[in-house]
Amino acid sequence: MRPLECKIQSSGWDSPQQFKVAGLADFASGHYHLERMLLDLRSHDAALASDNFRSLPWAGFLVEHPKDAPPGRPWLSLDVVGTSVGQGDVLEIQPRISKAALRYRRGGNGNVLFATERCNSYCVMCSQPPRQVEDDWRVAQLCSLTELIDKDEISLAISGGEPTLLGTGLNRVIETCAKTLPDTAIHVLSNGRRFADADYARTFIDLHPSLSWGVPLYGSHYGLHDYVVQSAGAFAETMRGLYALNAARQRIEIRVVLLRPVVEELKRLSEYLYRNLPFVEHIALMGLEPTGFARAHHKDVWMDPKDMAPVLLDSVEYLARRGLNVSLYNLPLCALPQSLWPYAKRSISDWKQRYLPACQTCSVRNKCAGVFAWVTAEWTSRAISPIKEGMEA
Amino acid sequence: MKFQPRQAFAGNTSYQLLPLRFRRLPWDRERVFVSSMSGEWLITSHDDLTRVVEGQIVPDEALFAELQAKHLLMADQKRSTLAPILSQYRTRKSYLEHGPSLHIFVVSLRCHHTCAYCQVSRQPQANSGYDMPANASLKAVERLFEWPSKTLTVEFQGGEPLLHFGRIRALVEAIEKRNKYENRDIQFVIASTLHDLTDEQLAFMKGHRFQLSTSLDGPEWLHNANRPRPERDSYRRTLEGIERGRKVLGEHAVSALTTLTKRSLEAPEAIVEEYKKQGFHSIFLRPLSPYGFALKTANRNGYPIEDFLRFYAAALDHILAMNRSGYVMEEIYAGLLLSQLLSPFSHGYVDLRSPTGAGLGAVVYDYDGKVYPSDEARMLAAMGDHSFVLGHVDQPISEWLNSPAMAQILQAGVAEALPTCADCAYVSMCGADPVDHYARQHDVIGHRPSSDFCRKQMGMFDHLLERWDKSSLIEKRILESWALRVASRAPQAEAA
Known part of the structure; x- marks a missing residue:
């Protein structure tokens, strides 16, 4: 569900710190400095219990009870919520307010480097409403965090807010990833507007071996796009930005959130994408996340996925026939015609995804995106019903 | 907020x-x-x-x-x-980015046919004075690699190129030797009747990724009437060649072109059926070019473009019906024009470009070492008009590009800037053909209202657009699939 935050007890620190929760394998890998690892003593693993092992210069110890820690060394214990924290995860502790937050979950499919709370758009359905705060300090924090992330992590997103508002700070984060995580795919979610300055786009050439950008486009003309992002001139900036990114040899995904007014013009947008941006490597048509600003605009933005079926069919087939790689995100299978199932991905990050009671007997549940954890009745498709065995093709 | x-x-x-x-x-x-x-x-x-x-x-x-x-x-x-328009324009014209990629080597003018409409001004079989000599061919290879294109199509033509196969063999070996350090992507094509194709020749072709391009004009009576030989066996020999070629090089390595004479126009269905009968899945219906022997025999073989368009409509009806009944058959020319209507991409076809493909998309190395911007220019020269000789294989390509011939082509080579074309709604999908206009109208710019090239293009665009406008979803899908196939082969703009 929510990214984990929990209450802590601790001793030995008074400023915020990031630590990797370590077991024997993490120690043996040699990837991480001992000084940045918390040895996980909750397992009562005999191998970890030897005095010699404990006397290494660990940052501290993750314990169930303070008495489990070696005398005089820093220690941390988590409340009951924290029992899901496992070895390999990265915790950020704030000793003064007795809190810890999970910054990285080993094996999770939705790990995000949160770049900034600021944004230059103000989308009507924003799930992460921006705040105008000075948070450039995140650059250093993220660079430090990447050192603690598993080297074999498959993918990480960099999101916000609008990450490009960090300016060259974003370059620093990505450059650091190139050093610490060269094998990890880095996907930056950006509105692309700052790349209207082609010089800025060029600074990302060859920055990381596997870097790509997810850029939203909501319409084939400024009237619709600028309305959705609530910013006059944004459409022109994003389009110029997309060409600048392509010229800078960047890999691009187009993300289209399926708001009612966007769906109403989706076919034209599909044609526009083929004619104007045929170089993009992926197009994601995405169901709405019913949180943040979306909740205040239910009437304007909500459309039951069931009612999108004809236009989704038409648009997806149009794009796929032209060799464009298209996926459907965040839409439950029962709301889609079966011919679209191959395009539907289990796209919702595990920590905020769930199924509904009706899904219990569904035979395709394990292939289905399910719903966002915070879905309510008014955001639920009337098509939700279990698919019976044998009904699927 | x-x-x-x-x-x-x-x-x-x-x-x-x-x-x-x-x-x-x-x-x-x-x-x-x-x-x-x-x-x-x-x-x-x-x-x-x-x-x-x-x-x-x-x-x-x-x-x-x-x-x-x-x-x-x-x-x-x-x-x-306006950034999208710039990007689209660049994508449309992306064939300009890397210079000519089609390189035609005329290894011999000799031929064993006596076709009345021959575009090539062939010479009798025994006349080896019309073979490309070794020194000219080696110079041509040097010139070939002066062009910047990463992909090169080397097409051997004649006459009948198989009559001088030794030269083909030597050229291929010289090109591949040089390519060891050039690393271009090279495709060899031979345009031949495929008569007398030997096992030895086929074995060589198999070792060097050859494509065979032959002429099949229709059913036996039509093909033999179009392509006279004393033995009246051209059809049988071509079919044998196709069969042998497919066996050794694979089904997809053999393609056929149709030359349409006055006689052909009576038989649209029969021609299409013949292609199906021989297992082809594409056909290229193109009218006669006004060159070579064709010009001298125009009264006997030629026809007004309106007759061609009527023929084309009937043939296309038949092709679409064939597709609806489950046999895939693509008409190449329709695919090219539809790709310009239905996709943002350019195409590899040199005869339908603006700026023109003559000299910018293709170069012809003639048997005698002279170099031309297109086959049509070479044929004009064979008839005594040397206006479009770019130069000789002894000269570097920069001299060809600076030749008066090239200047003449370029000044009439951009359709968007030609009288009448400039106002035509199809111009962004069409091409300029200064050599064709010169051949037919004695002027590279030409006069569109009386131009056969223009009538053919307008007629084809109107016809295809009308079909698109009126057709059922099934038919649209068929037409679209031809266009998308062309588009998927198109060189894409590297960067917008």
Whole structure:
């Protein structure tokens, strides 16, 4: 569900710190400095219990009870919520307010480097409403965090807010990833507007071996796009930005959130994408996340996925026939015609995804995106019903 | 911050037109085809177009958004961008980026046929004075690698190139030797009747990724009438060649072209059926070129372009019916033109480009070491008109490009800047052919209202657009699949 935050007890620190929760394998890998690892003593693993092992210069110890820690060394214990924290995860502790937050979950499919709370758009359905705060300090924090992330992590997103508002700070984060995580795919979610300055786009050439950008486009003309992002001139900036990114040899995904007014013009947008941006490597048509600003605009933005079926069919087939790689995100299978199932991905990050009671007997549940954890009745498709065995093709 | 309603983002809605061209639909005079400078288009009523031009349409109309999305008008300048037009234009013209990739080597003018319409001015079989000699061929290989293109198609032509196979073998070996450090992507093609194709020749071709391109004019009676040999066995020998070629090189390595004479125009269905009978899945229906022997025998073999268009319509009906009944058959010329209507991409076809493909997309190395910008230019020279000789294989390519011939081609080589073409709604999808106009009208710029090239192009575009406009979804899918196949082969713009 929510990214984990929990209450802590601790001793030995008074400023915020990031630590990797370590077991024997993490120690043996040699990837991480001992000084940045918390040895996980909750397992009562005999191998970890030897005095010699404990006397290494660990940052501290993750314990169930303070008495489990070696005398005089820093220690941390988590409340009951924290029992899901496992070895390999990265915790950020704030000793003064007795809190810890999970910054990285080993094996999770939705790990995000949160770049900034600021944004230059103000989308009507924003799930992460921006705040105008000075948070450039995140650059250093993220660079430090990447050192603690598993080297074999498959993918990480960099999101916000609008990450490009960090300016060259974003370059620093990505450059650091190139050093610490060269094998990890880095996907930056950006509105692309700052790349209207082609010089800025060029600074990302060859920055990381596997870097790509997810850029939203909501319409084939400024009237619709600028309305959705609530910013006059944004459409022109994003389009110029997309060409600048392509010229800078960047890999691009187009993300289209399926708001009612966007769906109403989706076919034209599909044609526009083929004619104007045929170089993009992926197009994601995405169901709405019913949180943040979306909740205040239910009437304007909500459309039951069931009612999108004809236009989704038409648009997806149009794009796929032209060799464009298209996926459907965040839409439950029962709301889609079966011919679209191959395009539907289990796209919702595990920590905020769930199924509904009706899904219990569904035979395709394990292939289905399910719903966002915070879905309510008014955001639920009337098509939700279990698919019976044998009904699927 | 307060959220604003959609109207708040309409901006300044008094609009300006972007460059557009239109054409009344010949089959429905109330409607018009409207196209942008980079080849986006829509069909709308003439009345609506009038309102658009007079500044009367409003943002609430669906047409307003469509015109904006297709870059036919621009509303608020501060909120709009022309970047997509630039990108589309660059993509459309991406064949310009790397210089000529089609290189035709005429290894011999000798031929064992005596076709009345021959475009090539062939010579009798025994006359080895018309073979490409070794020194000229090696110079040609040097020149070939002076061009920058990463992909090269080397096509061997004649005459009948198989009559001088030793030269082909030597050329291929020289090219591959040099390519060891050039690392170009090279495809060899041989344009031949495939008569007398030997096992040894085939074995060599198999070792060097050859494609075979032959001529099949239709059923036996038609093919033999078009391609006379004393033994009257041209059809049988070509079929044997096709069969042997497929066996050794694979089904897809053999393709066939159709030459359409006056006789052919009576037999559209029979020609298409013959292609199916021989297992082909594509056919290329192109009218006669006015060169070579064809010009001298025009009265006997030639025909008005209207007759060709009638033939083409009947053939296309038959091809579409064949596809609907489950046999895949693609008409190449339709695929090329439809790719320009239905996709943003360019194509590899050199005869339909603007700027022209002559010298910019293709180069011909003749048997005697002379170099031409196109096959048509070579044929003019064979008839005594040397206007389009670029130079000789002894000279570097920069001298060819600086030749008076090239200057003459270039000044008439951009369709968008030619009289009449400049105002044509199809121009962004069409090409310029200065050599053709010179051959037919004795002027590289030419006079469109009386130009057969233009009548053919207009006729084809009108015809295909009318079909598209009227066709069922199934038929649209068939036509679209031809276009998308061409588009998927197109060189894509590296960067926008």
